[in-house]
Amino acid sequence: MPQLIWLVTGCSSGFGEQFVQSIINRGDKVIATARNLSKILHLQQTGAATLQLDITDAGQSLSSTINKAIAIYGRIDVLVNNAGFITIGSWADLSHEDWLAQFNTNLFGTIKLTRALLPHFTQRRSGTLAFISSLSGWIGHGYCGAYAASKFALEGAVEALRNETANLGIKTLIMEPGRFRTLLLSSNNLKASRSTESRPAEYEEKLEGLGKEDQRQPGDPKKFVEITIDVVREEGFAKGREVPFRLPLGIDCYDDVKSKCEETLRLLEEWKDVTTSTDFDD
Template sequence: MAPLVWLITGCSSGFGNQFVYNILARGDKVVATARDLSKIQQLKQLGVSTFQLDITDSQSSINATIAKVLAEHGRIDVLINNAAYIAIGTWEDLSYEDWLAQFDTNVFGTIKVTKAILPHFRERKTGTMVFISSLSGWIGHAGCSAYAGSKFALEGIVEGLHAETAHLGLKTLLIEPGRFRTKLLSSGNMIARTSDIPDYAEKSRAQMEGLVGEDQKQPGDPAKLVEIVLDLVREEGVAQGIEVPFRLPLGFDCYTDVKEKCEATLATLETWRNVATSTDMET
């Protein structure tokens, strides 16, 4: 296989940074981006192209950045939509602006980057789009509604994108990590609103303490997840000779929780089957 050109958002830490090293190890080329270019400048020493890219910028600004990447490299083969952060707090404690900011990055920023690259993929009739979702795209946990809402939204729009573009020869992968040892829970990537409302305060403080204590102690190994994603894109390793799934939960916790929710949903459908199917108009 000829070397692929990968463009990755959010490369200053976490999965984004890990992708850079694993992709280089496979002999491919990397275009690393970050909101703060100074945080990824050291990657240039590895032969990585670096670009400043804030996915909350305007569509025209993002389009211009993608045009510069294409001018330098001639093509993009794989897009990794990774940039995201997490807002923690109850519905009542998160401001409207907190909700807007959460969706602006995790949903609308991802849409804008993908829209900027889609015409290139469509023209070439080839290209792979990888979206890093979350267990929170399946389950809305208490105090995590804004983040879960953004990931639920991402799951729906990406599923629609997959249906729209598969016939063009484009591939779409939706990756759903559980708890991995990235910096998602660090102060730079987590916005936390501890509640002073008596009905929430005790649980809110306990949750904040738990999240701080879990930071850098999560069970998942980011390098192992990234290797699986590379296999899926390149159809090597664990993906060699088998059909690559559109959606894949990764992490023992994610597998367990998703399986439990699917089984509970199937049980509800069976129990309420007669009611659920009784709503058609009488003929």
């Protein structure tokens, strides 16, 4: 495969920073982005180009940033939508603003940035759109409703995008990590509800548990990133295999997704007579 040009969001830490290092090691070029440019300037030492990009900016501003990114190497071949954060809180606890903030980054910001780049891919009839989703795109864990909702919505939107653009030469991927040792659960990325009302002990235990899990998650971010690059480049683990649209990664992700699929299939069969009884009789 020829050298690819990658644009990656959320590169100040975690998956994003690892993507930059791994992409460079593969011999490709990468444009690393983050809201705070000063946090990614060190990546220039690896050979990466850097660019300030906040996916929550207005659409016109994002289009201008995309044009700057394209001008660096003359094209973009792969977009990795990685930027995001997690909000913790119950339905009763989270404010409307909390839900909006979660969606503005994890869903609407991702949509805006992707739409800004789509004309470039469409014109070239080539390109790969990779979306970093989550196990929370399959399962709504308690007190993670806003985060799960943003990921469920993202996956539905991206599935529609795939169906709309597959005949345009555009490849679309959703990568679904389980618990990986990134900074997602750090104080900078884990946003707890600001409610001052009394919260149930279960919520406090959930918040405390997530805090304790930070940097103790079982998943290796480098392995996740390397597999993602394999899938994009159709080499390594992906060589000779059908490229998946969705790919869960992590033992916990495998177990939980499999369990949900099996339960769904069981319910479909158990309720088949009811499910299939709703058409008109004529």
